[in-house]
Amino acid sequence: MKLSKKSEYGLRALIELTLAYNRTTLQRHEIAERQHIPAEFLEQILLVLKRMGLLASRRGIKGGYQLIKPPESITLGQVIRMLDGPLAPIPCVSKTAYQKCSDCPYASTTSCPLQHVMGNVRNAIADILDHYTLKDFAYGRLQEER
Amino acid sequence: MKLSKKSEYGLRALIELTLAYNRTTLQRHEIAERQHIPAEFLEQILLVLKRMGLLASRRGIKGGYQLIKPPESITLGQVIRMLDGPLAPIPCVSKTAYQKCSDCPYASTTSCPLQHVMGNVRNAIADILDHYTLKDFAYGRLQEER
DNA sequence: AAAAAAGTTGACTAAGTCAGTTGGCAATTA
DNA sequence: TAATTGCCAACTGACTTAGTCAACTTTTTT
Numbered sequence: 172m173k174l175s176k177k178s179e180y181g182l183r184a185l186i187e188l189t190l191a192y193n194r195t196t197l198q199r200h201e202i203a204e205r206q207h208i209p210a211e212f213l214e215q216i217l218l219v220l221k222r223m224g225l226l227a228s229r230r231g232i233k234g235g236y237q238l239i240k241p242p243e244s245i246t247l248g249q250v251i252r253m254l255d256g257p258l259a260p261i262p263c264v265s266k267t268a269y270q271k272c273s274d275c276p277y278a279s280t281t282s283c284p285l286q287h288v289m290g291n292v293r294n295a296i297a298d299i300l301d302h303y304t305l306k307d308f309a310y311g312r313l314q315e316e317r
Numbered sequence: 318m319k320l321s322k323k324s325e326y327g328l329r330a331l332i333e334l335t336l337a338y339n340r341t342t343l344q345r346h347e348i349a350e351r352q353h354i355p356a357e358f359l360e361q362i363l364l365v366l367k368r369m370g371l372l373a374s375r376r377g378i379k380g381g382y383q384l385i386k387p388p389e390s391i392t393l394g395q396v397i398r399m400l401d402g403p404l405a406p407i408p409c410v411s412k413t414a415y416q417k418c419s420d421c422p423y424a425s426t427t428s429c430p431l432q433h434v435m436g437n438v439r440n441a442i443a444d445i446l447d448h449y450t451l452k453d454f455a456y457g458r459l460q461e462e463r
Numbered sequence: 464a465a466a467a468a469a470g471t472t473g474a475c476t477a478a479g480t481c482a483g484t485t486g487g488c489a490a491t492t493a
Numbered sequence: 494t495a496a497t498t499g500c501c502a503a504c505t506g507a508c509t510t511a512g513t514c515a516a517c518t519t520t521t522t523t
Contacts, residue, residue: 172318172397172442173407174435176511182431189453198469201450212329212512218471230470231520235403251318260320274353276329284454285328288393289320289447295441299434308430322482344498358483364500376499377491 178254180208181216182308185250188226189309196235216254223253238305247308248300258300259293261285266297295303324400327456328360328393334372335388335455342381345369362400369399374379393454394446404446405439407431412443 179221184204194196217236220226227239231292248258252267259265263272263286275284306312327354345363349356363382366372373385394404398413403413409418409432423429425451454457 172320172401172404172406174318175509179431180396181406183479186430188325190522196420200469205422209512214470215512228470230468230518232522233466234469234520236394255318258318261319261325276351278354282457284332285325285403287457288454292442295445296438299437299441301522304367305433308434311430321480346498355483355484360499361483361501367500375491376489376497378497379492380490380498382499419517 172260175255176212176302177216178251180213181220181250181254183245184216185220185225185238185241185245185305186309188238189305190234191243192238196229196237198235199219204235213307219253220250225250225253234310242305243307245305246301247266247305248297250305251300258296260289264290264293266293278288318406320397321401323362324397326359327353327366327396327400329354330362331366331371331374331384331391331396331451332455333452334382334384338384338388342375342383342392344381366396368371371399376384387396388451388455389453392447393449393451394443396451397446404442406435410436410439412439416444 173268187197199214200210201207202217204211204257217226217228223229223235225238225240225245228234228236241258252258257265262268262270263270263275263283271275272278272283272286275283275285277286281295297311319423333343333348333351345360346356348354348363349359363372363374367374367382369412370385371384371391372382374380374382398404403411405414407418408414408416409421409429418424418432419427421429422430423432
């Protein structure tokens with residue numbers, strides 16, 4: 172049930188990039204310093220986010236990274252899936268990366284106890300992370316109780 | 318956000334042991350066959366659950382394992398914590414194994430965005446898993462929507 | 464044009480975790 | 494005492510995590 176450092180650093184970097192959105196670009200080392208992230212590791216993460224279309228970058232002396240999608244249109248769930256893979260605790264309850272379980276004794280049954288409860292867990296996680304945007308995140312919008 | 322095989326196998330084994338509760342003991346290979354779990358790996362798991370006080374065992378020719386706590390008194394959350402560690406995605410939001418984050422830039426701040434959202438996630442997970450008992454699980458009680 | 468700054472890429476690595484396997488020992492029963 | 498079963502520790506191979514390093518390309522400044 173753990174969040175990797177990759178996702179943690181990625182999300183923290185996106186706080187900075189969201190705050191700079193439409194205002195300025197940020198260089199790797201600026202983000203790294205502000206968020207205490209190893210700069211070389213951060214780069215890998217920023218490149219993934221770039222390939223996924225969240226960021227643009229410029230090289231050269233006035234280079235840097237910037238967010239190119241509106242921060243209210245990106246959810247934390249999307250970011251975590253890019254960096255860590257599916258949110259679901261087991262593949263057979265994933266909506267974005269479903270895989271049927273191979274040697275589960277309930278595979279041919281109508282209902283598997285584990286699948287049932289883990290389905291609930293995955294929905295609970297996704298309900299939060301897929302409704303929380305980068306804008307909410309960076310500007311500290313409090314999420315109302317559910 | 319993944320559940321390990323250890324926890325998956327442990328929970329599935331506990332289905333069998335719950336169904337046998339107060340009726341009979343089960344041997345390692347019986348559980349292994351019914352739930353398609355490698356018997357030697359299963360043993361490690363059963364021993365952990367024994368050390369944690371859930372199971373009793375007898376050696377010798379009529380040996381086996383049995384559940385010694387009422388299945389309605391044990392939650393899936395407890396079991397998963399025994400086998401996988403804390404439910405929380407990051408240590409600084411764990412209730413059972415809290416650790417303050419060391420080099421987070423918000424460490425001395427009143428509010429950390431990541432801590433806030435991950436706290437919600439950990440509560441959502443725990444709300445499900447800490448209210449779902451082995452009895453519910455083994456006998457397929459459907460959990461009402463929330 | 465050359466130098467410098469920055470991003471890009473791929474390879475590499477040390478440490479740790481996961482999912483088991485193996486083998487010897489201890490207790491129980493027949 | 495022999496067979497059976499659980500108990501325990503060590504071990505293994507594959508994989509993941511969290512980085513690091515070196516070489517290279519592009520862009521900008523001088």
